[in-house]
């Protein structure tokens with residue numbers, strides 16, 4: 420496959436490594452230094468593009484890439500409030516788009532466990548649900564996109580919780596997400612249910628960024644030749 424990378428930072432570089440190992444060709448790398456190359460003509464030579472820039476540039480990049488008609492995988496976090504708008508644009512423009520707050524295979528299985536556990540715990544008010552996420556200090560958004568996905572999965576299943584908050588809270592209707600920033604830490608997410616008699620915890624720990632990069636390349640392979648909005652559930656058949 421011919422791939423274009425939008426964002427050539429820590430993730431972009433590892434995605435390139437994994438893409439080459441899987442016999443793909445990286446025909447375009449867009450970064451802050453060569454934004455002039457982000458053109459329809461250049462993008463249309465790629466079978467798919469992969470965007471990992473960050474919260475402040477993702478929306479504009481995604482909109483542009485979709486209007487250029489290239490199938491797009493996006494991993495930038497911190498812009499979820501505009502995701503629904505983008506998904507509508509994808510349908511209107513007959514594009515192909517896959518967003519994931521976390522591309523690792525392990526986290527996507529962890530999401531399924533989280534949903535199952537949330538359903539099992541919903542009838543048990545003695546257990547207080549909470550989320551903790553630990554990332555490196557360079558991470559620009561807080562809480563992590565993965566923690567927000569975990570929280571939303573719990574909110575959909577537990578009627579006692581009405582909203583997530585990114586701080587300690589005494590309000591039983593708040594689902595706490597506690598964010599810690601420390602180095603080095605590619606990413607740990609903990610979902611915990613605590614009662615006076617016992618606790619139940621599920622934990623996912625990323626050891627490196629390679630898992631995210633592999634998932635993103637697999638997503639691009641999946642998206643080639645497709646139309647519409649997809650998720651990692653589709654890629655992994657979960």
Ligand SMILES: NC(=O)c1ccc[n+]([C@@H]2O[C@H](COP(=O)([O-])OP(=O)(O)OC[C@H]3O[C@@H](n4cnc5c(N)ncnc54)[C@H](OP(=O)(O)O)[C@@H]3O)[C@@H](O)[C@H]2O)c1
Pocket residue numbers: 425426427428429430431449450451452454471472473474476480493494495496497519520521522523558559628631
């Ligand atoms: N979904 C997942 O599985 C997953 C996994 C890991 C990370 N992420 C997310 O992916 C994003 C990138 O992470 P990272 O660790 O690779 O960050 P990073 O090392 O800061 O890389 C981002 C790169 O994008 C460049 N950039 C900034 N604005 C741009 C623009 N408008 N157009 C093109 N390139 C631009 C940056 O250039 P400058 O440095 O010159 O600004 C930088 O090289 C973050 O939002 C992070 O949270 C997601």
